[in-house]
Amino acid sequence: MASKRILFVSRSELVSPLHAEFKAHECQAMVVDDRASALKVLEARKADIVFTLPSLPGYRAQDLLDALNQAESQIPVIVFxxxxxAEEARYYMEMGAQDYWxxxxxxxxxxxxxxxDAQAPAAPRPAARSNPREVAIVGSHPSVARVLVLAKQVAPSKATVLISGESGTGKEMFARFIHAHSGRESAPFVAxxxxALPEHLxxxxxxxxxxxxxxxxxxRKLGKFELATGGTLLLDEISEMALALQAKLLRALQEGEIDRVGGVETVKVDVRVLATTNRNLEQSVEKGEFRQDLFYRLNVIPLRLPPLAQRGDDVLLLADFFIxxxxxEYGLGALQLSTEARDWLMAHDWxxxxxxxxxxxxxxxxxxGAGPIRPMHFLLDGQEWSPELCEEGDSVPDAPISARPSSLSPNMTMDFAGRIPxxxxxxxxxxxxxxxxxxxxxxKAxxxxxxxxxxxxxxLGEYRKIGLDIP
Structure with missing residues (x-):
């Protein structure tokens, strides 16, 4: 069997404890710490798999993934x-990483x-795993409590669940909650x-x-059904799927088997399917935009999420949770909402x-800064930010803000030293x-x-002109 060649874009101390194992199993490990060196190894086809940190001084994993995507490379990349x-895991998986460790x-x-072997395709990609303790649904309003009770009750079954609600209500979060309580939580969750893609893709x-x-x-490329085998597959925005593809999906749900594009063999799959939509699918069925038989197959367990404006004090619970x-995450001190800010949050229609x-x-x-959070910090109604808006006694951030190596020079910091910026x-x-x-x-920024x-x-172009290192 050919020797495996593993490329690490990492600090050497994270890899060195494994050198004995690499030698014992005839694996060649290469460690680099910059994008140019990594691409040089990959262009020379000297690596079968890549493990990379999210960032190093002067290096970003997303840049490497971008370069591999443009080159249509099949080399698997794992970010560790x-x-x-969970947000970072989702980001890198969407960028094309095989996994996130x-x-x-x-x-x-x-x-x-x-x-x-050195010529074989990458092993199937397991998705980020969930743990019930990591999927917390914040809210105490009765409308949310009812959905949570139903979600937890049906989670252990294999029944398909259709989660509907307005955009931004947390449909994927509820899907992850179901997966985390399903008995399949140690298997992949794939969304x-x-x-996001045209029909053929x-x-x-x-x-x-x-x-x-x-x-x-x-x-050969394994599809999401195969990658999610044993776990859960989330079909987000299912209403946007083309009618022709809906027929193939219906067969997969009914028979538990799929056909790869261009394939001649039927593949059996064991997948729990969840779907989300922000549309009224019954109306789509009436208009002929969505298959009635597929709607009935997906709508075994319907979950309807309430809009935030109808959740009462949950607005404040969620605001405090996010704060x-x-x-x-930012390493800041504790912050509180002022009374005026709380009143504004409760009055907003969201x-x-x-x-x-x-x-x-x-x-x-x-x-x-050091708070409290006031309505002016929301930048309302097109209001432009100015430190002059700070009321007497309010503080502005005075701690050094170290920029990301990818955005600014590693030595560049913003230190207001107690002065008004x-x-x-x-x-x-x-x-x-x-x-x-x-x-x-x-x-997103x-x-x-x-x-x-x-x-x-x-x-960003203006910042480049004054000498900042911005890609």
């Missing part, structure tokens, strides 16, 4: 970290994902956004394809639901923090800041 989060690395885990994403089945199919989590509240709290935490400094502070919180995703992506791009 000592301080992970927490340190320490062990030989047993590495051996399990090594390709069978597919049915609105979505079919390949769900059911996989064989080598040569279409232009660009350079190797505690965000201050912990068209964006829980997602809107979460983004608003992140903005407020970044602006409030300029508007330009505060603006830069907010932009860099928003990019940091969204892992460099400019679209611009949504958080309430500006357009074009405006954000222009601002």
């Amino acid at each position: 970290t000592d301080k992970g989060s 927490l340190c320490p690395l062990t030989w047993e885990k590495i051996q399990a994902v090594l390709p069978r 597919v956004n049915c609105a 979505l079919e390949s994403e769900l059911f996989g394809h064989e080598k040569g089945s279409f232009t660009g199919a350079i190797s 505690r989590r965000l201050t912990r 068209p964006g639901n829980v997602r809107e509240l979460q983004n608003l709290m992140e903005r407020a935490v970044l602006l409030a 300029t508007i330009q400094e505060m603006e830069m502070h907010l932009i860099m923090k928003s990019l940091d919180s969204t892992l460099g995703n400019r679209t 611009s949504e958080l800041l309430g500006i357009s992506v074009r405006t954000l791009r222009n601002k």
Whole structure:
């Protein structure tokens, strides 16, 4: 059997404890700490699998994943970290990583994902695993309590569940809650956004394809049904699926078997299917936009999530929850909502639901400094931020804000040293923090800041001109 070649983009101390195992099992391990060296190894086809940290000085895992995606490389990449989060795991999996691990690395885990031989495709990708303690639904309103009771009651079954509700109400969170209490929690949870891909690509994403089945199919690819075997498959925004593909999905649900695109063999799968929609599927059925038989097959257990505006004091419970989590993530001191802020939160109609509240709290935490959080920190009604808005006795952030290595020079910090920052400094502070919180995703950062992506791009261009190292 050919020697396995493993590339680590990492600090050497995280890999060195495994050198004896690598030698004993005839594995060649290479450790680099920058993008250029990593790409040089990969371009020379000297690695069968890659393990990478999310970031190192001058390096970001997403840049490496971008380069591999553009090159249509089939080399599997696993991101590992000592301080992970579900959001970061989801981000890297969507970027194309095969998996997301927490340190320490062990030989047993590495051996399990090594390709069978140097030419074989990567082993099936297990998705991020869930634990019931990690999936907390915040809320005490009776409308939420009823949904939670029903979700927990049906979780151990294999029945399909249709979770409906407005955008931003937390449908995926409830799906993860069901998976975490299903008895399948040690198996993969795999989510597919049915609105994100055109029909032919979505079919390949769900059911996989064989080598040569279409232009660009350079190797066999396992679909989400196979990757989720033994676990749970979430079909997000199911209403956006094309009618032709709905027929193939119905067969998979009824028979428990699939056909890969271009394949000749039927594959048996054991998957619990959940689906979400922000539309009224019954109306879609009446309009001929959604198959009636598929609707009945999905709607075995219907869960309807209430909009945030109808959840009463849950608004404040969620706000406090997000504030505690965000201050912990940013390393800030405890923050409290002022009475005026609480009154405003309770009076707002929340068209964006829980997602809107979460983004608003992140903005407020970044602006409030030592607090308390006031309505002015929400940047309401197109209000532009200015430190001059701070009331007497309020503080502005005066702790050094270390920028991400990918966004600023490693030596670049923002230290206001107790002084009132300029508007330009505060603006830069907010932009860099928003990019940091969204892992460099400019679209999400611009949504958080309430500006357009074009405006954000222009601002970053201005920062480059004054010498900041921004990719």
